[in-house]
Amino acid sequence: MASDLRLPTDRIVRPDKDRFLAEENPFEAMMSRFDRAAELLDLEPGLYKVLRHAEKQITVSVPVLMDNGEVEVFTGHRVLYNTSRGPGKGGIRFDMAVTLEEVTALAAWMAWKCAVVNIPFGGAKGGVVCDPLGMSVGELERLTRRYTAGIISVLGPDSDVPAPDVNTNERVMAWVMDTYSMHMRHTVTAVVTGKPVEMGGSLGRREATGRGCTVVTKLALQHFGMKPQGATVAVQGFGNVGSTAAMLLEREGCKVVAITDRAGGCYNKGGVDVQAAIQWTRQHGTLEGFTGGDALSNDELFALDVDGLVPAALENVITTRNADKIRARIICEGANGPTSAAADAILDEKGIFVIPDILANAGGVTVSYFEWVQDRHGYFWSEAEVNTRLEDIMTRSFHDVLKLSQQHKVNMRTAAYMLSISRVATVHRLRGIYA
16 A cells, blocks of 8 residues: 655755855755865866766746646756766655755765765756645645656656655655656556555665664774664654664664654663654654653754764754764764765864765665666565665675775765765766767
8 A cells, every 4th residue: 555645744844044055055065075076086177077067957847736726836856967877866855945956966966875885876856846745645646747747758767767855755656657657658667766565666665774874883883893782872853764773773782862853852861762752753743742751952962972973854954053062973974965064074173983975875775776676677575685785785885985085094975975976987987978
């Protein structure tokens, strides 16, 4: 049965008047890190120019017949940033804060993320400017189908493969797949990932991002000679990624002492009962009212003295305003872009080991790749096999980045960008420029 459209509320992004201040501009944040890595790689000027520009940016009008009989016109975007290594891969988000600039930045992040774990996808992203919370299921379905029809020229298993993102889910992907299939006149399961299992989705996909975070956090603890048993962890954001990471880290023996979402959360020195918290959020939508410990704000969570900190909700939660207060030894970036570029220097100075987003949360796109492979082969794996393959890829990728970090004496984020950009650049050199 298809999942309900409703999502954990901590995934909902609201417009913020400070969202595009210089420090928090997502495209500039991505590009500042790209520039640093390109400089260290001594990237040739022509290739630098190629990789600094999106291949294709599409903006479409999305007229929708609303339930009240009136027609509203929404704006949709789809960006293919770089597809030299394979089809575009990236989510579709529904949110009032969607902009072409943000979608372009996220598409670029996807290009580097796919390359850092060495899966054969390029980077893409999409979004529609709308308030999904104020729309009925019928309106959302009509919006999804019309948006899909508007960008259908770039979609396809060999060209661009969307997935869920902020305020979209399995059900939305089912609508995208069905719309595309109707136009193709046959069922094409591999055109999207993150679908319901009954429609060709992969077992283990829903937990994949949080599972990947767990794998690399364990590896980081091992790097510092620490065991998971008894290591203290704080998780900011308790949606799918944060709650899964908290649950799996707890199973590994870590003590999850703090959890928060947009409504706040709690601190328990002896360890929060993660399963009880998950059940609470399923029933109530947020952690508000959960009595598993002392009340805790998001600001207070970031200042906790813990071994591991997992920001797993929104971008730009660690900035120059609070980076100097962070006392965690390890940060695992479960969210996309949770740390501003300007905050990186502060964390470096404090000696905090950051597992960057393009590595830390790549578990989701890795299992999306598995789903795409299974759909194309028409042969599906057990969840145990999916999880084993995911752990293998995340472990190998962590060590690849760590090795480069040590060789070049740079932090893990710079090393991850160097690794991913070098892989994309190598393909461009081999393919050449079509003229």
